[in-house]
Structures are given as C-alpha cells and as structure tokens.
Amino acid sequence: MQNEPTVAYGDQVLFVNRERKTFLRRIKPGGRLQTHQGVILYDDLIGLPFGYRLQTHLGEPVWMLRPSLDDVILNLRRESQIIYPKDLGYILLKLGIQPGCRVIEAGTGCGGLTLTLAAMVGPEGMVYSYERREKMQAIAQDNLRLAGLDSRVTFFLRDVAEGFDQEDVHALFLDMHNPWEFLGQAHRALQGGGFLGALVPTINQVAVLVDALHSEQWFMVEVEELLLRQYKTSPGRIRPEDQMVAHTGYLIFARKLAGGVPLAGDRTLEEGDEGAMQD
Amino acid sequence: MQNEPTVAYGDQVLFVNRERKTFLRRIKPGGRLQTHQGVILYDDLIGLPFGYRLQTHLGEPVWMLRPSLDDVILNLRRESQIIYPKDLGYILLKLGIQPGCRVIEAGTGCGGLTLTLAAMVGPEGMVYSYERREKMQAIAQDNLRLAGLDSRVTFFLRDVAEGFDQEDVHALFLDMHNPWEFLGQAHRALQGGGFLGALVPTINQVAVLVDALHSEQWFMVEVEELLLRQYKTSPGRIRPEDQMVAHTGYLIFARKLAGGVPLAGDRTLEEGDEGAMQD
C-alpha cells in the first residue's frame, strides 16, 4: 500500500546522495544500490521509515525517499523526448482525468504520459496506448512495469491511421508529428464532448493543427504553453536559476462536438449529423 | 458514473453559448438554465449526449459539455484568491498525489485545491482540510458539495497553530500567509519523506520560508513558478494573447527528513533524532 511509511520489498525508492544525485530503484530481496560513494544492501532497509538517512559501507550519507510522480517521470528510461511534469500535471486537469477514467493516447513513446495517466485513473480506470514502433513500446512497457502500473494499461502495436479499437473514451491525447491526420479516428473514439489533447513542438505544426480543428467536429480550441522557472534556494541569495527549459511543446486542447438539434440557418453541423438528430 | 456519455440527473454540466460564455450547473429535475439568450429546461436534456448542441427557447445555440477539473476550478464560487489550474496540476505531480492518498491542506480557502485533491485521491483517499474562518469553510463546503466530492474531505474549523489531528499523511500543503510558523506541526503530521508544499505570493515570504526550511527537518527544498501563455487561435493569425497572468504565487516544495543512522562528525541531525536511532 503506497501510504505505508516504511520500506517494503517491491517499493520504488528514490535514493539521494550528498550532491543531490538521485537513484530510482525498486527494492528486491538480495539487491543493492551501488554508487561511487559506496554500497547499500536493500535487505537492510526493510521496515525503515522513508525520509531516513542511511550510510553506505564507506560511511557516506544517502537519503531514502518515496518518489513523486515527478521523480519517476524524470528518471524514466527514455529514447525519445518526454513530456515534462509541468505539462503532464496541466494535461491531467485540462483532460478532466480522474480515478476511473478510460483514456487513449498515441503514441506511447517511452511511456511518461502513459505512466502519469495510469497513476491517476487508478485501478478502476484504463489507459489504451497506441504505438507503431516495437522498440519504443517495449521501453514503455518496461517503464510501466518498473512503476508497478502496467496492469492499468492496454498496449497496442499499431499505426493509428487504422483507427482506435475503443469508443466513448473520456479523453484522447495525440503526441505525434502529424496529429491533424488522425482527427477523424480521434473523433470516432471519443464520447460526446470528450477531451482531445495534443502536443507539438513547432509553430508550423500548431498552424496546421489549429486549421484542422476549426471544423464542425471540434469546439473550444485552445493553444497554450507552460514555462517553468526554478529558483536557487541558498538562504540570503535566492534567485532564479541561470538557465531554464525554454520550450518543450505547444499544448493544444479541444472538445468533441457530437451533433445537435437542428437550427434554422445553421452552418456549424454536417448534413449527416443533422439527420441523425431528427429521431 | 462519470464516463457515461449521456446526461443524467445529478451530473455537473458546462453550458457554453455562442460567445463562449460558460455556465457550470448541476442538473436537477425541474431545473432550468436561464441566460440572456433564452432558457433551457434540464428535463429535456436527460439522455442526450455530451458535446451536443442545444437550442434555447429563443432559438439560440448552447453547447453542453462535461466540465474538466479546470472548468470547475475556474467557475468556483470564491471570496479569496484561488490557486490556478496551471499550478494545481503541477502540485499534484510534485506531491505524488494518487488514488488512495491521505493529504492535509491548510487553509481551505474557497476549496479549489481541496476539490482538486479530492478528485485525484479518489473514493479510497481522504483530504483533511483546515480553515479557521467559518465563512470561507462554508463556501468551500458548498463548492465541494456542488462538485459531488464532499465525501472525500474531512473539514476542520481550527487554527493550525494547534496542530493537525492526522499522522503519517502522504503530503501536506500550506496555503497561508505565514507558512514558516507551522513547519513544526507539518513535520509531525507527515510520514517520513512526506511531501510538503506551499504557495506564497511575495518574494519576502519566499525568503523567510526558504530560510526556515534549511534545517535538519527538511530536504530537497525547491522554489518554482509556472507561467501559462495562452494563444489566440484564429486560423492564419495564431499568436499569443495580448495579456497573461504574470503571477499567482511561488510554489515551494520540500521533503520531511525522519532521522537516520548515526554518522561520524555529522551535523545534520538533532540530538533527539540521533538518540532515537540507537536502538
């Protein structure tokens, strides 16, 4: 149970040394943390409280913490650009993610968003994650297993041009080079009013995607970006860090339109949609 | 169940008119949405899909959406500054909030963070929310009831100088003018390695709080701020909005230290802590 205050086998633990270097590990019987400043045996840790300061066999201090989702994301094994925690948290809120939700994402990438969604939908929810590169999917599956969240994800190895298997999902996120090509598939998979999200890095992509979303299918199109500024915290000399991440990507959100009652002189619905509404 | 694609009594619904003005309402039998552009009767909506376009009795279009957490927060009844969604999402990740967590916050304010935490800890978790102003607490309780999340919150009407009733909580957030005065109480309530968060608006407060956190009790002190930039989305003329929110507050995070094995020549632990470690 994740709120237990002491270490048990199977826990994910964040070790931090004197220089604030972090090591994210899962505790297994007989395992060990090996650092330049000495070794720590996992078996010695069982039952100790988190937040505890340990000693390596060389006498060096190492602190033992429960990782935040933020720590886990930043320590993922990765072979592609990840979505940063600053964006992940905001995506959760904008997509209305809550325990019990069913959500689609494409592509899986190395699994950072997958993991965040899986954590938040809880054991009652489900994440459907599509990826066409076998190698990337394998990395993501590893990352989810390490985090103990793989049971909340259904992985698909597939080009999303073929469509999604789900219907009436609560939200759908497109982390792809050309999300505008899959808006039809996304629309079919979402429930009415469902949340669409996308992340693209260039302004050229923003321009194409926004154009594509200005149709009768989508509503409340938003383009946003988040800048995170971190501070140095030496007492008496507090100041922003010299450097910051200037850009990760533009976040784009929209809502699925599902049809509506006929409206005199209305041009915002397709022929088909209007017909469907008459019964 | 929140993932149902059609409207039922008891649902929270976001109505949006032609000018993108939003109305957040809970659907009750016999109720109605009253706007300058006409009326909509709630009873007519039952069973219609979300994402649907309605018509008022004056023939004006109104769209019907399921609100995101972001929509709910921005539509709260409020008499104090709220924490913005950009910060709320990040706080969730930094505090490691997940379904099942037990979390404390002080003060309750109008309940924006309370509501976000309640949504994310799910039915298995619990939020303990402290506030000493009766009126603010009543507003927050209303807001939580409207969102249908009040069963996940235990409210306390109390000055936190008297301490918190809980122990071993996963995370604790201080949204107060003088959070540095309650670090002792917070430390006692948190589990080892537990997540502390705070939000303060001025640099003077940041300076005092960071000073207070540089002690043997806390670890990994971080000061951060998030800037959200929103874009105009007219196709062919995409550009950032002219104005943005320049500041809501500085976010401060730290982890509780719980003690440790004795360390030769060590100065980072108090006398008492070291004694406790010897048995």
Add this chain to the structure above:
Amino acid sequence: MQNEPTVAYGDQVLFVNRERKTFLRRIKPGGRLQTHQGVILYDDLIGLPFGYRLQTHLGEPVWMLRPSLDDVILNLRRESQIIYPKDLGYILLKLGIQPGCRVIEAGTGCGGLTLTLAAMVGPEGMVYSYERREKMQAIAQDNLRLAGLDSRVTFFLRDVAEGFDQEDVHALFLDMHNPWEFLGQAHRALQGGGFLGALVPTINQVAVLVDALHSEQWFMVEVEELLLRQYKTSPGRIRPEDQMVAHTGYLIFARKLAGGVPLAGDRTLEEGDEGAMQD
C-alpha cells in the same frame, strides 16, 4: 540643452500626480496643466529644478520630471499598435544603431520607432521613414515635432513596393503586415552586411518571413521575443504584477549578404553575384 537641471520654455515635461497618473506636456509661455486635482501655470515653473514637487491651485501635489524615452513612447498620440519600449531598446542594439547612423523604417505608423531611432542617431544621423497612409504619417509627424526630433527624420508618403530612395543605409526595419514582399527592396537599400529587422505579431507571419529569409541574400536569421515582467514594489510585499503584456510581436533579424569570392562547388551565391566577383 537636454541636460540642464531646470525647466525652460520648450522643454518636454512629465507631470505625475499622487496616484502616479502621468501628463506629458511641452512648456509654452502662458500655458497650463489642467487636471482634476487643480491647475498649474507653466510660467511659474521656469527655472525650477526637475524632480521638484509642485502644488496645484487646489493644494494637491504634482511632481515634475524630465521624461525618459520610455515615458515619451508610452504617451504618444497613437492610432495603431506601438512597438513597446522593451522591444525598442533591444532593436537599437541588434541593429547597431549609434549616433551618426542612417536608417530606414517602413511603415512609420504613429512614429514610436521613428522617434526612438531619431533620438539615438543624434543630429548627425538621419531616419528615412516610409508610410503610405497619409493620416498615420501626419500623426507621426506631430509626435516627432512634439518631441523636438522632426529635423532628424525624412518622411516619405509612399508604398514601399516602389522601393526606397536610399542606398547603403546602415539598417532597415520593416514594421508591416507582409514584410516578406519587400525583401528585394530592402536588400537594395542596405549596405553590405547591413542590419535588417522586422516585427510581426503572428506565428503564421513568422513562418513565411523565415522561409523567405533563407536565401542567398540574407545571413544569420534570428527570431526572438522579449517578455517584460513588472513587480509591485510595496516594501515587505514585493511580487510580480498580477497581469503582464504576454505578446507584442516576434522580432526577426538578419544581415544582408553582398556577394563573395568564388568558391568551388558553392551553392550559396546566385549566378549574377559570382560574375560580379571575378574582376
């Protein structure tokens, strides 16, 4: 002479009242400042030091300052978007503007950049300012006269599609909707290596302009934007302002290429350029 510490007829003066409302005026014999808090007669001010606190006939305090360029810009009579001081200062540095420079700008607009350039090129330099809207030009001419800098500007009422009359200018700034259409004219007017600047508000314009600048004619293309964050300065409660200007425009800079010695296998010069280099 601008460094005189006391007020004389002809000076531009910034009056500031108790609420920090500012009034930019030129001092003429017999003139007066009329405010809701009373009147001040200009004739009473001659010989008084700047930085002095006056009293209106109603006993209300008014301070008397020499305006900075920043103050003048923000108080311009305007009928169009101005370039903000944060951008103006940076443009000066990026274009290498110094006393004695000859500079072209198009369009004139209400004259904010014109005025800044005129101030900085000094009496030895010259600003050539092109505008096709007669009304805008008249406003700019008024603004320059008020600032006493009109003798440093040559105004042209003309569509820049017809080209510029000058050659070998040091720098050229395009503040137009479609700057990419005038790059040929700009190239002919600039000296070799000369500084090109432009400001456009939308990402769609940035995309087109950057495309057009990636040719054999231009070099060192840069796209930049500046964000200015202002702070509230109440002692003990210092914090960023709640709101800020989120966007004024994207700044684009490039340098004119003038030709070169022939280079084996080289593809970066046009046929004509290479021929010209052989003698």
Add this chain to the structure above:
Amino acid sequence: MQNEPTVAYGDQVLFVNRERKTFLRRIKPGGRLQTHQGVILYDDLIGLPFGYRLQTHLGEPVWMLRPSLDDVILNLRRESQIIYPKDLGYILLKLGIQPGCRVIEAGTGCGGLTLTLAAMVGPEGMVYSYERREKMQAIAQDNLRLAGLDSRVTFFLRDVAEGFDQEDVHALFLDMHNPWEFLGQAHRALQGGGFLGALVPTINQVAVLVDALHSEQWFMVEVEELLLRQYKTSPGRIRPEDQMVAHTGYLIFARKLAGGVPLAGDRTLEEGDEGAMQD
C-alpha cells in the same frame, strides 16, 4: 566613419564561419585571422564590402560583417558577469540616454554597460565609470579601446563610498552587490529628476533596495525583469530554443526627488528640503 560600406584599417570586423562561430577582430596592417578552417590576411580585405563572403587559404568560406553593439558585448573579454543586451537596450530607454548625455556608472566591471553607454552618448557625451578593483578596470579599459570608444569614458579607480566627483548628471547606474549603501552618494550626483538604475541578481537584494528607495529622496520606484526567448529558424520547423537564459538580474529604476513647495500636512519631504524651498 562607421557607415562606410567597405572595410578599412581600424575597423572592427565580425568574421563568421560555416558553423556560425564568430570572431570579432580589429583590422590592422599585416594582421591575420587564424582559424581551424584556415587563414585570412587582413590586407586582402581593405576596400571589400561588408556582408562579403571570403575564402580562407584552405578554401573554407568566412563571412565578414560589421558588428552590432550586441555582437561586441557578447564578445567582450570578461572576468565577471556581464549585463546582457536584452537588459542593456532597455536600460538605455529607461534612463533616457541620448547623444550628449553625461552618465555615471559604478562599478565598471568588464565594461559592457560602459561600452553601450559610450556608444549612445556619442562624442558630445561622457560616461564616468567608477571601479575599485584595478584589474577589472584594466580589462574594461582594454575593451573600450578595442571598440574605439575609450575617449568617451572617464575612469575612476575608487570605492564609491567616497562619493562621485560629478554633479547634475543625467543618469546613474549602480551595478554593485549592495547598491542601497550608496543611495546618498547617487542622490548628490544626480540632477533633479535624474534617472537612477540598478541591477541585482537576488530577491533578497531586491527587498533591501526597494525598502531603501521608499524614502523622500526617490520617486517612481520600479522593479522589472526581461526574459529573452530565441527561436530555432529551420524553415518548416520553427520553434523556441530548448534552453534559455532564465535570469540575469532584476532591474530597478527610480527618479531623484529634488525638493518642492511646502505642502500643508505633508510628510514626503525632509525638514532640510522644506527649509530650502522658502526662499
């Protein structure tokens, strides 16, 4: 003369190679540019236009540009933090710097602001630059000589606690660790209404300086910061750079108050000031 379009002995030239690496050099008879991609002899360049593409003896291209002030600043020999061009341009506008101005700065540092001020005050103006570290002053003097602007600067090797030699200067800039300690000296040196500027890196310094400026001596206190965001300019893939400078310093501005007419019940002037106003 700086606007000549061809290279002459004595010119400062910016050489740029294929990888956009820059070399800032002053052209002397018999000199040479030595790079890993070959050599260029300065004598070969006389009379060639700026913006010209050269070839090294190894056949590699090198472009020859006139440096902007921005280029010169970023290529300064330095042993301390410089003020960045984004801030320098804004400082010029906020301090009302124009050709002919007399300005004080302290400390000199490596001369970046000195050089900018010297460029802008022109041959009729003067910069008085104070520094107490002999080595830093020597570096700044070298940098000014290289830029050909040393005749516009009077250097003082002195602790500014001893005061400034000038009176009635137009503006004064404090680039020091503890500017609040020298506000009295600054006030005496400025003309009435004169422009005070300062740059400090930490929020703790901002808090102390703002406190000190809230007195009867100063007016219109402003705290600001500028963020510069640069974009990658590959056509079709335009996006902000991944990293940016997150902080250089907080800019603080104020105006000198010089006294005023007596005001009933007024508390904003000192006894002495009021006495001086009665005659």
